[in-house]
Amino acid sequence: MTVEIPVEKWSGKVIEVALGATAEEGGTRTHAVTVGGQTTLPFLHFEGAIPYPPRIAIEISDQRPGDWSPLLLEAWGDVVKDPAAWAKAAEEAGAELILLQLSLTKDGDTPVTVADAQAVTRQVLDATGLPLIVFGPGQVDADNELLVAVAEEASGERLLLGICEEKNYRTIVAAALAHNHLVTARTAMDVNLAKQLNILISDMGLPLNRIVMDPTSAALGYGMEYGYSVMERLRIAALQGDKMTQLPMLVTVGYEAWRQKESKVGVGVPEAWGEWEERAILWETLTTTTLIESGADIVIMRHPEAVRRARVFIDRLMGK
Amino acid sequence: MALTGLQIYKLLPQTNCKECGYPTCLAFAMKLAAKQAELADCPYVSEEAKAQLAAAAAPPVRLVTVEGPGHKIEVGNETVLFRHEKTFFHQPGLFVRVKDTTPVAEIKAAVEAAMGYAVEYVGMSLHLDGVAVEAASGDAATFKAAVAAVLEVTDRALILMAADAALLETGLSATNGTRPLLYAATAENWEPVAALAKAKNSPLVVRADSLDEMAELTEKIKGAGVQDMVLDPAVRGLADTLVTLTQLRRLALKKNFRPLGFPLITFPGEVAEDLLDEAAFASQHIAKYGGFIVLDRFTPASAYALLALRANIYTNPQEPIKVQPGIYEINDPKPASPLMVTTNFSITYFSVANEVDGSGVPGWLLVADAEGMSVLTAWAAGKFDAERIAKAVKSTGIEDKISHKKLVIPGHVSVLLGELEEELPGWEILVGPREAVDLAGFLKLWNA
Amino acid sequence: MSRYIATRAIRGSNALVAEAEALLKQAVEEKGADTPVAFPNTAYFLPVTFGMLAHEVNTLGDLEFSLAHAKKLLHPLPEDNLWVPYLGETLDSGMATLLAAEAIEGVRFAYGEEPTLYPGLELAGSTSYPQLNGTGHLNGPIDDIQLRSWGIQLVDGRMPGFAALVGAAHSNEAAVAIVRELQRRNILTFLCGNTNGRSVIDQLHEEGVEMGYDTYIVPFGTDTISAIYPLGFATRSALTFGGLKAGQWRDILIYNKFRVFAFVLALGEVDDLKYAAAAGAISYGFPTIADTVIPEILPTGVTRYEHVISMPWNEIEAETEEERAAKMVQRAIEVRGVKVKITEVPVPVAYGSAFEGEVVRRADMRAEFGGKNSRAFEYLLMAPMDEVEDGKIELIGPGLDTLDEGGSMDLALVVEVAGRKMQEDFEPVLERQFHYFINGASGIQHIGQRDITWIRISKAAAEKGFDLKHFGDILYARFHADFGAIVDKLQIKIITDPDLHAEWLAKAREAYDFRNRRLADLTDDAVDTFYSCILCQSFAPTHVCVVSPQRLGLCGAYNWLDCKASYEINPTGPNQPIQKGQCLDDDKGYFAGVNEYAKMASQGTVEEVTMYSIMENPMTACGCFECIVMVIPEANGVMVVSREDPSMTPAGMTFSTLAGIAGGGLQTPGIMGVGKFYLTSPKFVSADGGFKRIVWMSSFLKETMAEEFKQVAEREGDPDLIAKIADETICTDVEGLLAYLESVGHPALTMDMMF
Incomplete structure (x- = not known):
């Protein structure tokens, strides 16, 4: 019996977005990292193109992150005090992109200044040749102030700047326009909100191939399935030809997984949760692998061991 | 093509007898259309109507039940490719494999640990579903002893894995009063294995190296009187498994291709080097169309992560999880x-x-x-x-x-x-x- | 197009191009063609020349190409006896002027004559010229770093735009007033030119106004030629922020027209060269507002609205120079289409949506307006632009202080709105916002609308100083903040004076009546566009509401006009226009465009949808419906249960159980969620027999909509129809329903069979 395999004929294609600029392109990165370009659902190689694998970014912070789980601090060791060294360590741990997370304050309560943000960006750029993602502290005024400065400091590097949200995107987009960077657009797990923000940002004149969307992810056990389904819907809409959904997707899995008790703490939790470190790494790994299956193009992770597992998973899915 | 509630209503007796538990025939018809009620609940539906409704309502993926002495698991009856389209209905069974070449005491300890495991998650108690016992020894008595040992310490469902019908039959002889899943019928052994499955009314895994062969085999086995089948497309790599399982689900749903309209079984541990990789691979099978997932490694942490993932993916998106007020x-x-x-x-x-x-x-x-x-x-x-x-x-x-x-x-x-x-x-x-x-x-x- | 302006601009440009040619010829002779020419600290060469012609000027010799091109754009003066539209010629001349002006500044840089020295002037932040060794100087062109920094603010909207002041103001005082007004509005100010030798730069310098990057006031030069720098800034903005390449001249001009909110204030007498430069600015979409008498150029499409406006300084009605400046800048802003942004509601009580649900009880009440003892109404009307003074709030009649504690008085809130995108149809949409806006103030309760408005002010709010005038402040701030897309200006009258109250009430009632008739005339057949609402897809991902004039949204909150206005306000929002397209079935209401849209917006889940049938491909529902309509096959009709009705229905299910079947974005023939006013529409399930199919209805609906239903019954030719419809006080099961219908002879029993 010959079974006729159903093949979907999608009309749409995910836009290719290149992060980082080499010397030739006006930056200093050793190479650019491209995502997108798919013409079918994740890893269905038999019916379409999957030109690039999902990319792993590792999150580092400008300040020693006081609220991180001891497991993470232990895993990275001393480098967490030195963003440049941390970036190098992240590269060695298998990162293809570095996320530099800026803080609101340093040493407790003095605000991080424009000069601080520029200096740390420069240090990280000097320390690694990987393309850089920079997120502001997540507070509107500080984001706008610091990211504009960072954009200027790294002019031409094609950084991915974040996080643009509907309530605050104009300044970040303007900075990206001025200095040839990209932005990430976050919306709250909703297809239409995602589309709307993409429209608003591209209306400002930023080409779609400089926008990555972040449909908002949640950790395993904490509503991950919502993000999972919204990502599937976005990707299906993109393949059906809906232009404003055809952007690559980014998920902050490390942040999400490590703020949950399962990963964060080792005491005062049910015995059935098992061994702490194993559980914590599994939590980040499974959050990552599942969202990769639903279409994530960039996964921002935290623990080197979870990164190693995600790498195995991605390589196998790409047929390596 | 699914019928609308109004179309179904026309086929019902329209007496509003309320014996189905619904106040009117139209209400019942709408519930049927939403697949939230069973036609069998209507005592007065005509044979003719039954036939028409059944044809429209037959699930594209067959519902297969595997029963242990104290637990049963139902898998199949899925109607969508993506959970947002409606929901995924029957969670995949998570099984832990033991081999009869392992000393009995160790088998028992492993099974006790895995089957005794339970974890609280948003007010639900989650646990694994059963044990796969593999006749790795190839020896009937050893296999039987292993099966018996497993049943001494758990009342969950079983999968019996053996190369031939004779071994399977011996294994089965130790499982009185249960309905294990038999693994597996192949192009070589299907006749005696199918006969055994029919005789014992056991669900049966069918393994074939290509979908063409698989479809031929399931038709033959169906001809031999076995209805409840589970498919093992014999691919193990992560990429191939995703593609093959997706193709199988699409064939069932979109083409209504009955020869392959059965739940699927996977073995993520066979290509994993350790527990963490196995859990990661299993995560794919939970999200993407696995029906029975046989694990080779167990720890409380990995079980918790996989059970939570399964609960998440199988949450009805239209009927979200509630927490206790x-x-x-x-x-x-x-x-x-x-x-x-x-x-x-x-x-x-x-x-x-x-x-x-x-x-x-x-x-x-x-x-x-x-x-x-x-x-x-x-x-x-x-x-x-x-x-x-x-x-x-x-x-x-x-x-x-x-x-x-x-x-x-x-x-x-x-x-x-x-x-x-x-x-x-x-x-x-x-x-x-x-x-x-x-x-x-x-x-x-x-x-x- | 003004022939006068055309003549003068063409003459001005001819002269300047000739001057530039002569200057360049001399420069090449004196210094050689290879002498470098560059503006400081920019990667854009001479930016206007680079942007328009993709020509990189590096040397004096390179300027020959620029001027050759400028010459090609020149035209002869219009003949006295031949009248043609001169727009094209004028714009060409403007562009020639810009190329020539930039060439002249280039030559000056080659000679070291730029930036212009201005001894005694110390700029607060400027492009640095180390070679000048600290001698006072004007700024010259803006450097790239400053361009990006300001550009970001212009692009993200923190800075509304820039103004180029050319010439000299009426007086020093006037100059300061204008600049202060621009600063107050966060508008970047560029200074150039002179009038009879005096420049606005001189005026500000004399008055001690600090100039420089840090104060957002940049003095470029004291001749009109330096007006090229603001346009160089604009050109580079398009290249930097618009992602455009040199040579895309058309796109660069369009970018500026739509995204760079700049305008020219021509101060003092306008000479030929100023006309020529203004013509150049018009190409960028930048209008000119003159403080002298000159001919005006009204809209022709190059700039967004008017091109040239005359506002003679002495004729501006005002008491002070500040007021005059404010009016002039306000006018400029309107002409350019810059929107006012207001973020705070200036009232003495807390304000926010958190207070929307507050109740002011009689015991806590300082005063009330409307209700039993007085009459309050609210009326919003559209008015011509020049009849509305933005921000004017008048209290006409006795104030709150004349009222006893707990007292009551007549009140009218009349809002006149002007806006270039305002339509009369939006009046009721905006008027309904009064309720939400006023309720946002802590201690104020607002109920009702139109002439049944009922407002209470609490004692606590009055003690904090809340007064009648604050209603105006609230409305002013909120309309600008939330409806800025269609509201450009508004003025508010708060009327307590009895005569005026009566007069306006009559006008308002006339308007209410007109609107009612307008709504009645607004039929599905009369329009070619419906609107979508996909607000609820966040929880019902496949639900698509299609809102037509005769079928409002199922939540009852959005009718067709609301959706239309919502789309104007937020073009990327949840309400999108749907072209009806070909009508595929008149009766059931199948439209090609609606099907196409529903399929797209439901991601393929809903393939077809009828507008007027419950039996076939009915519209989906989210969960927000006001009522549920469900077929009762036994009665050959439908029942309608409202959200407020908790009782059992003849369908054997209560509202909440039915909601589970009707909602979720699934098409379920036989059941449908609707807005209650759809029940009164002639298109209510018209394909299935219409209103006469209703055999049972929640008594809540019968009571609250008695008036509307009475009219429907008459329309249906059966004045007793409503009484024939059962409700939960009559029966809650099918058997009882059938008995009742038989007893009253309900028409559904004899209509065509639904099945």
């Missing part, structure tokens, strides 16, 4: 700590609880029964109104635990303020932020 204590609250109210939609609860937790401010979180809807939706549907909130305040006895009478309501339902003041005389109603993320800032300003 009541009072939740966060950061060890004192009588003077703030009291906030929200709905019992799990995501709403988690967002609020996480933000309060993260703020470091101790607080009382009152979760009202809003039928599992988020704040705005529940409000729009009248499930989170002043009356319900007041009821939650009064019924939980929170008044005895706190020293103040101030209640913070979500900013999105600020319109309830006036009504709430009427419903809760003597209380001060405060309007909190619209979004949970702004709670920390709000709470910092609190002084009760």
Whole structure:
């Protein structure tokens, strides 16, 4: 019996977005990292193109992150005090992109200044040749102030700047326009909100191939399935030809997984949760692998061991 | 093509006898159309109507039941490729494999650990579904002893794995009163294995190296009288498995291709180097179309992660997980700590609880029964109104635990303020932020 | 197009191009063609020349190409006896002027004559010229770093735009007033030119106004030629922020027209060269507002609205120079289409949506307006632009202080709105916002609308100083903040004077009546566009509401006009226009465009949808419906249960159980969620027999909509129809329903069979 395999004929294609600029392109990165370009659902190689694998970014912070789980601090060791060294360590741990997370304050309560943000960006750029993602502290005024400065400091590097949200995107987009960077657009797990923000940002004149969307992810056990389904819907809409959904997707899995008790703490939790470190790494790994299956193009992770597992998973899915 | 409720109604007796449990034939028909009711519940439906309805309603993926002495698991009956289209109905069975070449005592210990495992997750107790016993020894007596040993320590469902019908039969002889899944019929052994499955009324895994061969084989086995089948397409790599399982689900759903309309079985451990990789691979099979997932490694942490993932993926997107209404204590609250109210939609609860937790401010979180809807939706549907909130305040006895009478309501339902003041005389109603993320800032300003 | 302006601009440009040619010829002779020419600190060469012509000027020799091109754009003066539209010629001349002006500044840089020295002037932040050794100087062109920094603010909207002041103001005082007004509005100010030798730069310098990057006031030069720098800034903005390449001249001009909110204030007498430069600015979409008498150029499409406006300084009605400056800048802003942004509501009580649900009880009440003892109404009307003074709030009649504690008085809130995108149809949409806006103030309660408005002010609010005038402040701030897309200006009258109250009430009632008739005339057949609402897809991902004039949204909150206005306000929002397209079935209401849209917006889940049938491909529902309509096959009709009705229905299910079947974005023939006003529409399930099919209806609906239903019954030719419809006080099961219908002879029993 010959079974006729159903093949979907999608009309749409995910836009290719290149992060980082080499010397030739006006930056200093050793190479650019491209995502997108798919013409079918994740890893269905038999019916379409999957030109690039999902990319792993590792999150580092400008300040020693006081609220991180001891497991993470232990895993990275001393480098967490030195963003440049941390970036190098992240590269060695298998990162293809570095996320530099800026803080609101340093040493407790003095605000991080424009000069601080520029200096740390420069240090990280000097320390690694990987393309850089920079997120502001997540507070509107500080984001706008610091990211504009960072954009200027790294002019031409094609950084991915974040996080643009509907309530605050104009300044970040303007900075990206001025200095040839990209932005990430976050919306709250909703297809239409995602589309709307993409429209608003591209209306400002930023080409779609400089926008990555972040449909908002949640950790395993904490509503991950919502993000999972919204990502599937976005990707299906993109393949059906809906232009404003055809952007690559980014998920902050490390942040999400490590703020949950399962990963964060080792005491005062049910015995059935098992061994702490194993559980914590599994939590980040499974959050990552599942969202990769639903279409994530960039996964921002935290623990080197979870990164190693995600790498195995991605390589196998790409047929390596 | 699925029938609409009105089309089904025409086929029903239209007597409104109510014996199906629904008030009218139309209500019943609409429930049938939504696949939320069974036709068998109607005692008076005509044979002709039954035939017409059954043809339209036959599930594209067959429902297969595997039973142990004390538990059973049903897999199949799926109707969509993506959970957002409707929902995934039957969670894949998570099984742990033991081999009969392992000493009996170790087998028992392993099975006891894995099957004795249970973990609490949003008010549910989650556990694994059963044990796969493999006749790795090739020796009938050893296999039988291993099966017997497993059944001594668990009453969950079994999968018996052996190369030929004789071995399987010996294994089966130790499983009286249960309905294990037999593994596996192949092009070489299908005749005796199918005969055994038919004789014992056992569900049967069919393994073939290509979908063409698989479809031929299932037709033959069906011809031999076996209906309940499970497919092993014999691919193990992560990429190939995703592609093949997707193709099989599509064939069943989109082409209504009956020869391959069965649940699927996977073995992620066979290509994994250790526990963490195996769990990662298994995560794919949970999300993408696995029906029975046979694990080779077990730890409490990996079981918890996989069970939570399975619960997440198989959550009905149209009927979200609810949390138990009541009072939740966060950061060890004192009588003077703030009291906030929200709905019992799990995501709403988690967002609020996480933000309060993260703020470091101790607080009382009152979760009202809003039928599992988020704040705005529940409000729009009248499930989170002043009356319900007041009821939650009064019924939980929170008044005895706190020293103040101030209640913070979500900013999105600020319109309830006036009504709430009427419903809760003597209380001060405060309007909190619209979004949970702004709670920390709000709470910092609190002084009760 | 003004022939006068055309003549003068063409003459001005001819002269300047000739001057530039002569200057360049001399420069090449004196210094050689290879002498470098560059503006400081920019990667854009001479930016206007680079942007328009993709020509990189590096040397004096390179300027020959620029001027050759400028010459090609020159035209002869219009003949006295031949009248043609001169727009094209004028714009060409403007562009020639810009190329020539930039060439002249280039030559000056080659000679070291730029930036212009201005001894005694110390700029607060400027492009640095180390070679000047600290001698006072004007700024010259803006450097790239400053361009990016300001550009970001212009692009993200923190800075509304820039103004180029050319010439000299009426007086020093006037100059300061204008600049202060621009600063107050966060508008970047560029200074150039002179009038009879005096420049606005001189005026500000004399008055001690600090100039420089840090104060957002940049003095470029004291001749009109330096007006090229603001346009170089504009050109580079398009290249930097618009992602455009040199040579895309058309796109660069369009970018500026739509995204760079700049305008020219021509101060003092306008000479030929100023006309020529203004013509150049018009190409960028930048209008000119002159403080002298000159001919005006009204809209022709190059700039967004008017091109040239005359506002003679002495004729501006005002008491002070500040007021005059404010009016002139306000006018400029309107002409350019810059929107006012207001973020705070200036009232003495707390303000926010958190207070929307507050109730002011009689005991806590300072005063009330409307209700039993007085009459209050609200009326919003559209008015011509020049009849509305933005921000004017008048209290006409006795104030709150004349009222006893707990007293009551007549009140009218009349809002006149002007806006270039305002339509009369939006009046009721905006008027309904009064309720939400006013309720946002702590201690104020607002109920009702139109002439049944009922407002209470609490004692607490009055003690904090809340007065009647604050209603105006609230409305002013909120309309600008929330409806800025269609509201450009508004003025508010708060009327307590009895005569005026009566007069306006009559006008308002006439308008209400007109609107009612307008709504009645607004039929599905009369329009070619419906609107979508996909607000609820966050929880019902496949639900698509299609809102037509005769079928409002199922939540009851959005009718067709609301959706239309919502789309104007937020073009990327949840309400999108749907072209009806070909009508495929008149009766059931199948439209090609609606099907196409529903399929797209439901991600393929809903393939077809009828507008007027419950039996076939009915519209989906989210969960927000006001009522549920469900077929009762036994009665050959439908029942309608409202959200407020908790009782059992003849369908054997209560509202909440039915909601589970009707909602969720699934098409379920036989059941449908609707807005209650759809029940009164002639298109209510018209394919299935219409209103006469209703055999049972929640008594809540019967009571609250008695008036509307009475009219429907008459329309249906059966005045007793409503009484024939059962409700939960009559029966809650099918058997009882059938008995009742038989007893009253309900028409559904004899209509065509639904099945």
